[in-house]
Amino acid sequence: MDLQTEVLIIGGGATGTGIARDLSLRGIPSLLVEKGDFTSGASGRNQGLLHSGGRYAVNDPDAARECIAENRILRRIAPHCIEPTDGLFVSLPEDGPEYRANFIRACGAAGIDTLPLSPREALAMEPRLSPRIIGAVQVPDGAIDPFTLVVENARDAESRGARILIHTEVTGLIRDGLRIAGVRVRDRITAEAFAIAATWVINATGAWANHILRMAGLQIGLALSKGSMLITNTRLSERVLNRCRPPASGDIIVPNDTVSILGTTSLRAEDPEHYEVTPAEVTFLVDELSRMIPDLKGERFTRAYAGVRPLLQSEGTNDDRTISRGFALIDHGSCSGPAGLVTITGGKLMTYRLMAEKTADFICERMGLHVPCSTHVQRLPGAGHGHTLKDRLLRLRRQTPAAKGEILCDCELVPREAVDAILREGKVRELQDILHRTRLAKGTCQGGFCVYRLLGLLNERSKADHRGGSNRILKGFLEERWKGIRPVLWGRSLKEEELIESIYKGLFNLTPAEPGGPGGGEA
Amino acid sequence: MTKEEKPVPLTKLPDVCVRCATCMAACPVSRVTPRFPGPKQAGPGAQRFRSAAEASVDDWIDLCTGCRLCDTVCPAGVPISEMNMMAKAKYLDERGRTFRDWLLVRSDLFGEMAARYSKIVNPLLKKKVVRWLLDALLRIDRRRALPAYEHPTFRRWFRTRQAPKGGGPEVAYFYGCFTNTNETDVGKAAVEILEAHGLKVVVPPQRCCGIPRLGVGDLRRAREMGRRNVDFLLRTVRGLDIVFSSTSCGLMLRHEYGPLLHLPGAEELARRLFDICEYLLGLHEEGKPAATFQPIPLKAAYFAPCHLRSLDIGLPALELLRRVPGLDVSLVEAECCGLGGLYGFKKEKFAIAEEIGKDLTEAIARMKPDIILTDCEGCRMQIRHLTGLKVLHPVQLLRDALERQGEEIHRVPVESFNYLG
Numbered sequence: 001m002d003l004q005t006e007v008l009i010i011g012g013g014a015t016g017t018g019i020a021r022d023l024s025l026r027g028i029p030s031l032l033v034e035k036g037d038f039t040s041g042a043s044g045r046n047q048g049l050l051h052s053g054g055r056y057a058v059n060d061p062d063a064a065r066e067c068i069a070e071n072r073i074l075r076r077i078a079p080h081c082i083e084p085t086d087g088l089f090v091s092l093p094e095d096g097p098e099y100r101a102n103f104i105r106a107c108g109a110a111g112i113d114t115l116p117l118s119p120r121e122a123l124a125m126e127p128r129l130s131p132r133i134i135g136a137v138q139v140p141d142g143a144i145d146p147f148t149l150v151v152e153n154a155r156d157a158e159s160r161g162a163r164i165l166i167h168t169e170v171t172g173l174i175r176d177g178l179r180i181a182g183v184r185v186r187d188r189i190t191a192e193a194f195a196i197a198a199t200w201v202i203n204a205t206g207a208w209a210n211h212i213l214r215m216a217g218l219q220i221g222l223a224l225s226k227g228s229m230l231i232t233n234t235r236l237s238e239r240v241l242n243r244c245r246p247p248a249s250g251d252i253i254v255p256n257d258t259v260s261i262l263g264t265t266s267l268r269a270e271d272p273e274h275y276e277v278t279p280a281e282v283t284f285l286v287d288e289l290s291r292m293i294p295d296l297k298g299e300r301f302t303r304a305y306a307g308v309r310p311l312l313q314s315e316g317t318n319d320d321r322t323i324s325r326g327f328a329l330i331d332h333g334s335c336s337g338p339a340g341l342v343t344i345t346g347g348k349l350m351t352y353r354l355m356a357e358k359t360a361d362f363i364c365e366r367m368g369l370h371v372p373c374s375t376h377v378q379r380l381p382g383a384g385h386g387h388t389l390k391d392r393l394l395r396l397r398r399q400t401p402a403a404k405g406e407i408l409c410d411c412e413l414v415p416r417e418a419v420d421a422i423l424r425e426g427k428v429r430e431l432q433d434i435l436h437r438t439r440l441a442k443g444t445c446q447g448g449f450c451v452y453r454l455l456g457l458l459n460e461r462s463k464a465d466h467r468g469g470s471n472r473i474l475k476g477f478l479e480e481r482w483k484g485i486r487p488v489l490w491g492r493s494l495k496e497e498e499l500i501e502s503i504y505k506g507l508f509n510l511t512p513a514e515p516g517g518p519g520g521g522e523a
Numbered sequence: 524m525t526k527e528e529k530p531v532p533l534t535k536l537p538d539v540c541v542r543c544a545t546c547m548a549a550c551p552v553s554r555v556t557p558r559f560p561g562p563k564q565a566g567p568g569a570q571r572f573r574s575a576a577e578a579s580v581d582d583w584i585d586l587c588t589g590c591r592l593c594d595t596v597c598p599a600g601v602p603i604s605e606m607n608m609m610a611k612a613k614y615l616d617e618r619g620r621t622f623r624d625w626l627l628v629r630s631d632l633f634g635e636m637a638a639r640y641s642k643i644v645n646p647l648l649k650k651k652v653v654r655w656l657l658d659a660l661l662r663i664d665r666r667r668a669l670p671a672y673e674h675p676t677f678r679r680w681f682r683t684r685q686a687p688k689g690g691g692p693e694v695a696y697f698y699g700c701f702t703n704t705n706e707t708d709v710g711k712a713a714v715e716i717l718e719a720h721g722l723k724v725v726v727p728p729q730r731c732c733g734i735p736r737l738g739v740g741d742l743r744r745a746r747e748m749g750r751r752n753v754d755f756l757l758r759t760v761r762g763l764d765i766v767f768s769s770t771s772c773g774l775m776l777r778h779e780y781g782p783l784l785h786l787p788g789a790e791e792l793a794r795r796l797f798d799i800c801e802y803l804l805g806l807h808e809e810g811k812p813a814a815t816f817q818p819i820p821l822k823a824a825y826f827a828p829c830h831l832r833s834l835d836i837g838l839p840a841l842e843l844l845r846r847v848p849g850l851d852v853s854l855v856e857a858e859c860c861g862l863g864g865l866y867g868f869k870k871e872k873f874a875i876a877e878e879i880g881k882d883l884t885e886a887i888a889r890m891k892p893d894i895i896l897t898d899c900e901g902c903r904m905q906i907r908h909l910t911g912l913k914v915l916h917p918v919q920l921l922r923d924a925l926e927r928q929g930e931e932i933h934r935v936p937v938e939s940f941n942y943l944g
Contacts, residue, residue, distance in 0.1 A: 102563050232538055233537060233538050233571070234534065234535070234538065234570075234571050237575070238574070258571045258572060299538070300535075300538035389573075389574065390572070390577065391578055392572060393569055393572040393573070393581060394580050396560040396564055396565070396581070397558075407564075410542065410563070410564060410568055411542070411568065411571070413568075413572070443571075444537065444540075444542060444571070445542050448542075449542055449544075495541050496541040496542060498540050499542075499543055514796060
């Protein structure tokens with residue numbers, strides 16, 4: 001199978017799918033390839049924070065202005081992906097009143113609304129905050145669901161003519177003299193290899209940018225920064241909580257749906273594929289964030305995860321926190337590289353739409369087209385179909401067999417119907433694809449009790465047996481799950497884990513995969 | 524059961540639950556209706572989706588009978604029924620309660636009056652047209668027989684009776700509203716059996732324990748009623764043990780006044796409170812002066828009420844009954860009678876209560892007993908309703924089995940309950 005397209009996009013994160021959507025709205029055909037599923041990279045491994053820009057207001061005013069502008073746009077175009085919680089910048093005695101004054105001034109200059117709060121007012125709003133606080137400032141932060149955001153960008157692009165291939169990995173670039181004329185790809189599930197011819201190849205692979213560029217003998221200055229995060233079992237606060245101090249590690253708590261996400265760290269990484277959350281990071285995050293919420297140490301954590309930020313490197317900076325969160329669009333043809341290859345990287349989830357806009361603007365300009373961007377006004381298809389926690393809780397009412405309200409995931413109240421709908425669409429190819437598109441296995445038990453129900457459903461649909469059956473899928477899932485829960489496995493989580501382990505090992509007779517062996521023993 | 528040392532705040536209970544779903548298998552309500560999602564889902568599961576600041580949506584919470592079987596089986600020690608209670612309170616505080624519920628929870632107030640005019644009230648309550656009106660206007664199900672009132676009340680009987688001479692250690696008795704106005708013989712039997720054990724019975728001033736208020740999630744009034752009772756009981760009986768014959772009243776006094784309602788003095792009171800059979804069995808086991816029983820050749824079935832199992836005291840009534848010679852007593856293998864106090868009287872819940880009770884009906888049919896014994900008045904009402912058999916409080920049978928000096932009359936259990944069929 002060989003394919004052809006006008007614009008080939010590599011990377012199914014927020015930026016890649018954002019570009020596909022932008023181009024499709026301008027009537028330009030594109031094809032997107034992603035080696036895993038959507039949001040496999042940093043788009044799915046961040047804190048889910050809808051920045052107001054406050055975090056950058058003092059040190060990086062340009063980034064702050066970009067954030068608040070995109071914040072307002074995203075609230076308009078993707079209201080169903082956003083929880084408008086607002087955020088507090090909380091000052092502890094050690095943070096001092098000076099930074100707070102600077103902060104309010106800088107927010108004003110960047111156009112970010114602020115509402116200064118007394119300690120008493122802040123504590124009334126967020127009772128779990130430390131009584132030591134000396135003040136707080138409210139800003140329009142929020143929580144964002146990057147999974148829905150990316151999937152909807154992709155769906156909208158597809159409905160407007162874009163083509164998307166997930167689990168399709170780029171194995172090489174096709175050169176035609178001084179031009180890049182396309183890519184060679186391989187389907188990671190069927191192992192089928194084929195070529196895609198394209199006029200333009202856009203490298204929107206984030207932390208993998210240099211991995212693609214190396215195929216053309218190129219390299220850009222990109223620092224990889226690992227950020228680790230912890231997830232609690234319940235929501236700790238109603239609002240985003242930030243420390244009111246220069247951006248540092250361990251200073252943000254984001255309420256996200258039923259849980260809160262604590263972050264982050266910033267450690268240099270060599271490889272975007274292989275990294276883990278270290279015990280030192282877990283200890284650091286819990287210690288540091290318990291300054292804001294003192295009883296954090298008794299909290300039940302359900303998972304730890306990390307993502308790798310692609311940071312554009314200027315010379316002579318060693319502290320990754322001081323590197324600008326700005327993005328770069330590089331036309332390799334105009335800087336002694338092959339023509340037809342463009343890299344867009346750096347930036348952050350907040351600016352994905354702007355990054356897509358600038359990339360599409362550039363492509364249009366080169367193609368001699370004058371079609372303006374409309375992604376800042378065109379709402380995403382699912383807008384207006386949000387599910388608040390209350391709506392989800394009401395699913396318990398429809399649990400009767402007659403109402404087909406069977407619930408697969410008890411912790412997150414994911415109904416069978418939601419998974420059925422995804423399967424009917426026919427786009428998912430792996431278990432993790434389903435997990436990216438629902439909140440299944442994202443709750444307290446992390447899938448310990450619901451994944452076998454899901455496998456039962458997949459078996460019914462004969463989706464499970466094309467790669468060696470449910471057993472193999474289950475083992476793969478449990479290995480992934482273990483990576484996430486192991487760093488935070490103590491106290492109450494450990495009790496539940498013992499029970500889950502006894503179910504899989506004792507009842508299902510599942511044996512661990514042998515090191516190096518394929519799949520291990522069969523149950 | 525591994526209860527955590529420090530009480531965990533309600534919002535953190537989803538952290539304690541290990542999602543084993545044992546409670547889902549024990550819940551009598553979710554067993555019979557899909558409209559109630561079960562303890563794990565309605566309790567720790569739903570809690571993660573609730574926000575104190577927002578109006579609650581979980582209308583199914585009103586279907587919880589408050590039987591507390593979920594708490595009894597939970598291996599992690601989550602007070603699930605308390606979570607449900609708090610959720611129910613919030614839901615009903617926001618939505619308001621019906622006039623029927625307003626009326627039913629005040630039965631303690633009009634009970635005395637109804638007892639005084641029982642000659643008029645009872646035939647009236649029996650009338651089809653009245654039952655039909657109660658059903659149509661108040662949604663009190665007409666298929667449910669209403670308990671008859673008795674005159675004089677237990678309290679009046681106790682005050683006016685000829686108390687036996689002699690001293691003996693004192694014990695206080697909490698009789699409960701239903702014993703006072705509807706089943707006075709239970710109270711009389713309790714007094715007699717205590718006296719037969721050489722005790723002097725005192726009856727302190729007391730009010731409704733407040734458990735009907737919990738049934739409609741009215742924590743504020745339940746607390747008010749509880750506060751009065753704690754005052755009365757502590758003041759008048761400081762230093763005395765208190766026994767109760769009504770399991771649910773006892774559970775309320777002993778387990779809800781403290782942990783749920785946080786009433787000052789509740790802990791001190793709880794240490795003094797005993798189920799009457801628990802207390803009597805203690806006397807027997809400690810070798811204290813105890814009564815002896817004469818043979819009663821009957822086949823009896825004993826049912827352990829849910830709230831008795833919540834008390835975590837074993838089955839003292841059954842052990843005592845086994846000390847009665849000739850009495851062939853065995854345990855009914857069923858979980859819950861289904862009545863749930865006032866729950867089963869409510870039209871919208873009648874069918875659920877009936878369905879839950881089916882297990883019990885079948886178990887009793889297999890046993891073919893002459894008589895059924897159970898500590899809780901709700902269970903007694905429901906079992907009579909389901910089986911039409913004679914149902915007594917264990918103390919009534921024990922009283923009848925008492926060997927009295929100078930008395931050789933073989934007494935058979937009395938038909939003590941004036942039941943409006």
